[in-house]
Amino acid sequence: xxxxxxxxxxxxxxxxxxxxxxxxxxxxxxxxxxxxxxxxxxxxxxxxxxxxxxxxxxxxxxxxxxxxxxxxxxxxxxxxxxxxxxxxxxxxxxxxxxxxxxxxxxxxxxxxxxxxxxxxxxxxxxxxxxxxxxxxxxxxxxxxxxxxxxxxxxxxxxxxxxxxxxxxxxxxxxxxxxxxxxxxxxxxxxxxxxxxxxxxxxxxxxxxxxxxxxxxxxxxxxxxxxxxxxxxxxxxxxxxxxxxxxxxxxxxxxxxxxxxxxxxxxxxxxxxxxxxxxxxxxxxxxxxxxxxxxxxxxxxxxxxxxxxxxxxxxxxxxxxxxxxxxxxxxxxxxxxxxxxxxxxxxxxxxxxxxxxxxxxxxxxxxxxxxxxxxxxxxxxxxxxxxxxxxxxxxxxxxxxxxxxxxxxxxxxxxxxxxxxxxxxxxxxxxxxxxxxxxxxxxxxxxxxx
Numbered sequence: 519x520x521x522x523x524x525x526x527x528x529x530x531x532x533x534x535x536x537x538x539x540x541x542x543x544x545x546x547x548x549x550x551x552x553x554x555x556x557x558x559x560x561x562x563x564x565x566x567x568x569x570x571x572x573x574x575x576x577x578x579x580x581x582x583x584x585x586x587x588x589x590x591x592x593x594x595x596x597x598x599x600x601x602x603x604x605x606x607x608x609x610x611x612x613x614x615x616x617x618x619x620x621x622x623x624x625x626x627x628x629x630x631x632x633x634x635x636x637x638x639x640x641x642x643x644x645x646x647x648x649x650x651x652x653x654x655x656x657x658x659x660x661x662x663x664x665x666x667x668x669x670x671x672x673x674x675x676x677x678x679x680x681x682x683x684x685x686x687x688x689x690x691x692x693x694x695x696x697x698x699x700x701x702x703x704x705x706x707x708x709x710x711x712x713x714x715x716x717x718x719x720x721x722x723x724x725x726x727x728x729x730x731x732x733x734x735x736x737x738x739x740x741x742x743x744x745x746x747x748x749x750x751x752x753x754x755x756x757x758x759x760x761x762x763x764x765x766x767x768x769x770x771x772x773x774x775x776x777x778x779x780x781x782x783x784x785x786x787x788x789x790x791x792x793x794x795x796x797x798x799x800x801x802x803x804x805x806x807x808x809x810x811x812x813x814x815x816x817x818x819x820x821x822x823x824x825x826x827x828x829x830x831x832x833x834x835x836x837x838x839x840x841x842x843x844x845x846x847x848x849x850x851x852x853x854x855x856x857x858x859x860x861x862x863x864x865x866x867x868x869x870x871x872x873x874x875x876x877x878x879x880x881x882x883x884x885x886x887x888x889x890x891x892x893x894x895x896x897x898x899x900x901x902x903x904x905x906x907x908x909x910x911x912x913x914x915x916x917x918x919x920x921x922x923x924x925x926x927x928x929x930x931x932x933x934x935x936x937x938x939x940x941x942x943x944x945x946x947x948x949x950x951x952x953x954x955x956x957x958x959x960x961x962x963x964x965x966x967x
Contacts, residue, residue: 529554540569543578543813543910550906552812552913556580556842564826565836570910571616575604576835577828578813580842582849582862584826588838589815589867594823595836596630597869598622601818603833618716619911620816620835625760627768627869634868640751641761642872644742648692650879657880660687661887669891672924673898675917676888681778682708684884685770692876693766694741695730702726707767727762731755769873775810775914776801777881782904782918783808784885785897797885801878802861805844806853809863812841812913840865841913895922 529551541559542548548555559566564581579585588595599622604610610617622628626637664683668674686707690700703726709719730743735755738744742765747758783790783800790796815838819830830836843849844861853860864871871877889895898919905916 529558540567540575542569544569544571544908546908548910549908552841553845556839556845559839559842560846563828565828568837568910570837571614574610574614574616574835576837577830578837578839578842579825580839580846581826582843582846585838585840585843585862586866588817588825588836589862589865589869592630592634592868594820595817596820597628597634597817598630599628599816599818601820601833602835603818603831604835606833613717615716616910618710618720619814623760623764624757625764627764636751637753637757637761638868638872640746640749640753641765643749644745645765645872645876647745648742648876653688653692653876653879654883656691657684657688657883658887660684660691661884662891663687665888665891669925673919673921676781676895676920677774677778677915677918680884680888681781681918682774684777685773685880688880689766689770692741693730693743693762694734694739695726696733699726699730699733703730703766707770710767723767724759724763727759727766728755730762731758765873769877771912772810772871773877773880775912776804776877777884778915778918779808779810779913780804780881780885781888782915784889785895785918785920786901797882797889801881801885805863806861807841807845808913809840809844809861810913811863811911813837813839814911815840815865815869838862838865892922892925895920 529547541555543552543555559568559578559580562580564584565577565579568576568578570576579588599605599620602610602620602622605617605621612621626634626641629637661680661684664680664687668679674680683704686704690703695703702722706719706721706723706726710716710723731747732755734741734743734747738747743758743762746753746761753761780797780801783804784797787800790800817836817838819832819834819836821832823830823832825836840862844863849860864874898921904918907914907916
């Protein structure tokens with residue numbers, strides 16, 4: 519190759535080179551080395567043509583300044599997915615694997631204008647009422663339960679056994695889910711994001727959310743569902759179901775990835791172990807370099823427009839690459855100067871993540887509790903043998919095998935919380951077959967033994 523030739527070299531497995539094809543953000547090649555793809559995409563400028571799944575085309579914004587412009591300009595760029603031209607024209611199959619996370623739903627994520635302001639305010643006000651001390655206690659209890667399931671073995675998959683389950687359990691607690699509803703919430707969310715019977719899983723999640731709303735209408739409690747229901751925005755039952763499903767699903771999956779990616783960083787970078795006490799720093803480094811939602815924030819131009827020199831038509835699907843923007847040249851100087859939280863991992867503008875602080879708190883508490891209980895935990899396989907889950911949106915490991923000295927952790931349950939859990943379990947038992955025992959039910963039984 520001529521050393522003066524500056525033409526970009528596509529990463530392995532990328533069919534775009536020389537063909538004019540869009541760059542695919544799906545498949546094992548992209549999952550294995552997304553940064554190589556982002557580096558290639560930057561040669562297109564601030565935005566690039568990509569393919570999210572076979573036949574699903576989009577424009578991906580990879581530049582920090584252009585991403586901020588899009589995220590903050592709610593007049594030009596809209597969130598209502600009913601504007602998606604390719605989908606409306608029948609060019610996208612409803613059973614495409616990316617449609618469940620892009621198709622319109624009547625929640626604050628897909629709303630614009632006054633509807634967005636009303637729904638968003640109800641969500642942010644309700645999440646702001648979460649008490650950090652209560653959140654810490656819940657996270658520690660759930661962490662203790664999950665660790666107790668594998669601590670004596672001396673080995674675990676910290677993804678499947680811990681990071682995947684903990685956020686779902688914590689959110690069930692925050693939203694006041696009784697056992698039977700909680701079991702189906704866990705099934706629904708897991709199936710939607712894992713792509714296992716996704717259509718059925720989605721139906722199960724929404725049915726469970728509907729039953730939770732009906733329950734809280736009859737018997738409100740001290741939980742996010744009840745606070746959202748009593749908010750002055752006056753959400754009706756359909757709006758309640760959609761906001762609850764959004765908060766449970768869109769909250770739990772990124773949190774799972776954030777927890778898993780932070781644990782991965784701690785286990786694969788010696789300086790954290792050597793210097794100690796750097797969980798917060800490891801979390802921020804993860805948000806910079808391996809954000810849990812790498813490419814998302816779908817938007818649609820309201821009219822033909824230009825973004826950073828790129829022509830866009832009304833209804834085009836435009837996404838933000840948080841991962842590419844975070845690691846691009848524009849933010850390098852800012853990060854080196856000490857602005858360790860200037861990244862876009864939480865998004866920005868009117869649709870920025872409403873659960874940023876609870877997510878940080880849960881992650882730090884869960885990591886700290888795991889390291890306290892299993893102080894010599896280490897990666898059980900070579901780092902380069904780890905596999906990342908394919909897909910355009912998430913940045914998440916498939917597994918994180920670990921080993922440690924076997925222990926038998928003592929179970930700790932605070933009387934007040936155990937009594938509350940027992941009350942929920944008793945109420946749920948009255949309406950479900952005795953043989954039905956899901957993960958949430960098992961946790962409540964463990965808590966009250």
